[in-house]
Amino acid sequence: MALPPAVELRRRNRAALLEQLHRHGPQTRAELTEALGLNRSTIGALATDLADSGHLQETTGQSTGSAGRPSTLVACVPQSITVSAVEIRADRLRFALVGLGGEVLERSETALEEGADAMTAVAGLTRGTAAAAVAAMPGLVDEGTVAHSTELGWVDRRVAADLEAATGREWKVVDTATAAAVGEWARGDAREARKLLYLHGGRGLTAGLVIEGRAQRGGSIQLGHIVVEPGGRECECGLRGCLEAEMEVRAYAEDIERTTLAAGMGDGAARDWLRRSGEDLGRALGAVVTATGPDEILFGGWLRELYLSTAAPVRSALAETTLPHLRSKLRLRTPVLGDEGALIGAAETGFEAVFDRMR
Template sequence: MRDTVGVRQANLARLVQLVHRQGPLSRAALTEATGLNRSTIADLVADLVTHGLVVERAPDPVGRVGRPSPVVAADPRVMALAINPEIDAVTIAAVGLDRTIAARSRIEVTDPPTPEETADLVAAELARWRRTDLPAARFVAAGVAVPGLVRAEDAVVREAPHLHWIDAALGPLLRTATGIDTVVANDASAGVLAEHLFGAAHGIDDVVYLNGGASGIGGGLIVHGIPVTGAGGYAGEFGQNRPGIASPDDRRADGGVLEDEVSRARLLAAVGLSGADEPTLAAALAGGDAAAHDEVARQRRILATALANVVNVLNPRVIVLGGFLATLAAVGVEELADAVRAQAMPANGEDLSIRLAALGEDRLLIGAAEVAFAELLRDPVSAAAPSSPAG
């Protein structure tokens, strides 16, 4: 009996994963993808409909003889709350199991928010959404992408230096404030997951992702198709490496790490801005003066050396750059790739591709949602009970 229950759970999970990651699929396509027979698929889909996880709709006309198979899609009312706290803003999104972003808010702050302030901002925005835009939403979990070290075993934020967080139990704070079970992850680890599943590295099994944000530079790794987080969950802190800088004139921080030299704050200063989202920063740099262009070129030289070290150590097939690093790379992606190859072992760099994050400003939110959906995708029926508002 236990084995039968386990097999059914696995089959239900497989169907939810398929419609979540591939989009709406006909029953016939699900039959082909799983190898299950048509009656089993019909029974499993009916169970998922009953639990409010998928919806069925009539197929589009196909102009052929015979009755076409109904289409199965993730129920858009099933959502994850995705959160990305940064030093200048807390960004929140409602991400559907169907991968649509139903609502998104960027709440700017004058000082880095504390964990408690972050929880309060999220709870207030969630309450507003429930009253207005998303009264029918079923939030099954929340995911947080934090620019810092997150301990894998209990999701405690060990250190987020730019936010000034030390040993912050953010998950319980958000659970109390929102009534939603919360998972916490490093922001770049969430970003590489999103780009691997849905973005620039889709279908690629060996990926390095570097995220450039207001708090610095973090990284995420996919090796042989598996996320690599390290013994404690802290792998990927590329921003803390010390790059070789060929020209002393390029150095701005004596003994500084990569994120001291390749820095969003330095780019903002070069165009006279105190803060900006990535599209605004990119436009300002493109229209900047010679000094701004020189700063972009300086940072690209140092970034190329740092990426060459990554290539030599990890031999990735693809490097994906997000945030302000994508802005730096976009000036000339192939030129940057050539500069990386010139400093890397020839064999390691011969098949290398450098790509800009395809999911843009939503990459960390989509990654945070994917982390939040993990339990639902593993055991859909048990995880499907909707959360109720806190208080």
């Protein structure tokens, strides 16, 4: 049954106000009026209503040194809405309970022994009544299913259903690279990018595309299984010449620091290995850039170290395989959130779902 227009509008405005404060931090009522395009009386009524419901609080801001009282700021109450965020890797599980406004209220990490049930481990960490629960994991993810994950060894695993069975609650599942992209856009310094492509190097290579900070269906990309050398080395997936096989990704995942250090000290074999890997990565990126047209590419996981050591061959190979108008606007760099990006992005994906439900 449809809500009366006035009630629906109020719901939308409440959600917009909460989202504005969650994304941008405490603000004055005047700043909220300008940001949301609502009049002062509407903002005042919404702020009072949300304060009464325990979602917002008003605090005194710092004085600017000029005459008059410091401004009164409207701020989120972190405990009023929480999201459970989990990052699953082959050897460990990371958890954070994140409150409204982005404050981390709880955090923990546990090792996963070989053969351990990740779902049971998640259930042991995520007790409580969070408004949403999101799990990030490496691989090709679509609608709650991990179609393929080199790192986890999963093929067509219905992870959302498995997590629901283990915990008794609904879960959203995203790939690690997409989650990290959301995190960098929301809490890092990538907000200027309309289309942001994040590359993640773990025991496999994945990529995630977000548009204006939102994950897209089809934005989870198996970067490691783009063929860069037809008829080349046999890959674990059954193809030949995949990026993961040509780069010998497992060796990099374990020894990237040693390899880059050796190259920096003049080891010719290490330099050649890095150069060839940079060229292969650039060629694979050419296909992805042509298909998706991003504004910015971030190199995360151990790909950060590889890119810092091989930026020239990566860029050269990318230029050879990409249309000029696509690469002319493209920025390539490393992320600012580091290893925290995926967990932060998983939480932000959960809050996005919460705000959508509120509208």
